Amino acid sequence: MRAVTASRAEHLPIGELSRLTGVNIETIRYYERIRMLPAPPRTASGRRVYGSTDLRILAFIRRSRELGFSLDEIRTLIRLGGPEKASCREVRAIATHHLEGIRAKLADLRKLERLLTKTVARCSGKTAPDCPVLDILDVRRPK
Amino acid sequence: MRAVTASRAEHLPIGELSRLTGVNIETIRYYERIRMLPAPPRTASGRRVYGSTDLRILAFIRRSRELGFSLDEIRTLIRLGGPEKASCREVRAIATHHLEGIRAKLADLRKLERLLTKTVARCSGKTAPDCPVLDILDVRRPK
DNA sequence: GCTACATCCTGTAGCGACTACAGGATCAAG
DNA sequence: CTTGATCCTGTAGTCGCTACAGGATGTAGC
Numbered sequence: 001m002r003a004v005t006a007s008r009a010e011h012l013p014i015g016e017l018s019r020l021t022g023v024n025i026e027t028i029r030y031y032e033r034i035r036m037l038p039a040p041p042r043t044a045s046g047r048r049v050y051g052s053t054d055l056r057i058l059a060f061i062r063r064s065r066e067l068g069f070s071l072d073e074i075r076t077l078i079r080l081g082g083p084e085k086a087s088c089r090e091v092r093a094i095a096t097h098h099l100e101g102i103r104a105k106l107a108d109l110r111k112l113e114r115l116l117t118k119t120v121a122r123c124s125g126k127t128a129p130d131c132p133v134l135d136i137l138d139v140r141r142p143k
Numbered sequence: 144m145r146a147v148t149a150s151r152a153e154h155l156p157i158g159e160l161s162r163l164t165g166v167n168i169e170t171i172r173y174y175e176r177i178r179m180l181p182a183p184p185r186t187a188s189g190r191r192v193y194g195s196t197d198l199r200i201l202a203f204i205r206r207s208r209e210l211g212f213s214l215d216e217i218r219t220l221i222r223l224g225g226p227e228k229a230s231c232r233e234v235r236a237i238a239t240h241h242l243e244g245i246r247a248k249l250a251d252l253r254k255l256e257r258l259l260t261k262t263v264a265r266c267s268g269k270t271a272p273d274c275p276v277l278d279i280l281d282v283r284r285p286k
Numbered sequence: 287g288c289t290a291c292a293t294c295c296t297g298t299a300g301c302g303a304c305t306a307c308a309g310g311a312t313c314a315a316g
Numbered sequence: 317c318t319t320g321a322t323c324c325t326g327t328a329g330t331c332g333c334t335a336c337a338g339g340a341t342g343t344a345g346c
Contacts, residue, residue: 116242
């Protein structure tokens with residue numbers, strides 16, 4: 001441990017930020033390149049130095065990604081929560097739109113799950129010529 | 144010289160195959176490049192000529208993609224259903240594994256849906272400083 | 287035949303969201 | 317002073333397409 005402790009979370013090297021947030025080092029640099037994260041100050045030798053704000057933002061990005069938001073949506077959310085705080089209505093609009101997509105996917109997956117479950121249950125475990133899995137995927141099924 | 148015509152679904156140009164299967168022309172050529180589809184014979188001028196087998200395979204691929212199988216999984220399924228028909232057990236293994244993935248995603252999405260629904264419902268529509276959507280995505284929330 | 291337009295060809299580059307190197311430079315500990 | 321961990325930049329690969337550019341060919345009407 002160094003003089004500046006993790007409790008203050010200042011002057012974090014990229015590896016530490018990676019460990020604390022669970023975001024891959026390469027991904028952090030990638031986020032900087034595409035301007036998801038502000039470019040941090042550097043040491044004399046050129047190493048990135050992060051602070052607690054970066055930690056917060058990166059953790060927010062990670063959590064949002066887990067929830068399936070795109071980087072573009074997250075960019076907007078961060079902007080809306082930023083210095084010039086915007087209407088919660090806009091934030092809600094993004095989240096609601098996202099939710100609709102999730103519900104559609106959910107419905108699709110449920111159908112698919114039922115179909116595959118039924119089909120696999122019919123599987124004899126014998127030779128393939130009339131394997132129901134191959135059958136159900138066959139041309140004769142209309143979309 | 145188009146004397147030899149076995150059936151209606153023979154000698155399809157790529158555009159026709161695309162229309163019949165709903166698979167984009169560029170995607171068909173892409174599939175050929177990555178060897179998902181066999182390279183078809185060509186006319187004297189170099190245009191691809193497809194037959195009913197290609198139609199069947201491509202439709203199978205399309206359907207499988209809709210069901211969320213990866214191209215690699217589909218390749219295996221096609222091989223298993225091909226000339227040397229293999230055990231249905233192998234086919235079932237692929238489908239079952241795929242199903243597990245689907246169930247995991249399904250559970251995740253259900254959780255997410257509940258979370259987002261609750262959060263959006265709490266949204267006041269006023270200014271953002273304590274917008275619950277931004278809150279719930281915040282660092283302070285543990286995973 | 288000529289023209290217009292549809293369809294086809296190859297090749298390359300782009301998308302999102304990373305991930306994986308190569309080939310160095312620098313740092314912290316023993 | 318040496319070792320090994322960590323860091324740097326830059327480029328290219330992943331998956332499953334999609335979108336051109338810039339031609340060549342096919343088909344229909346006049």
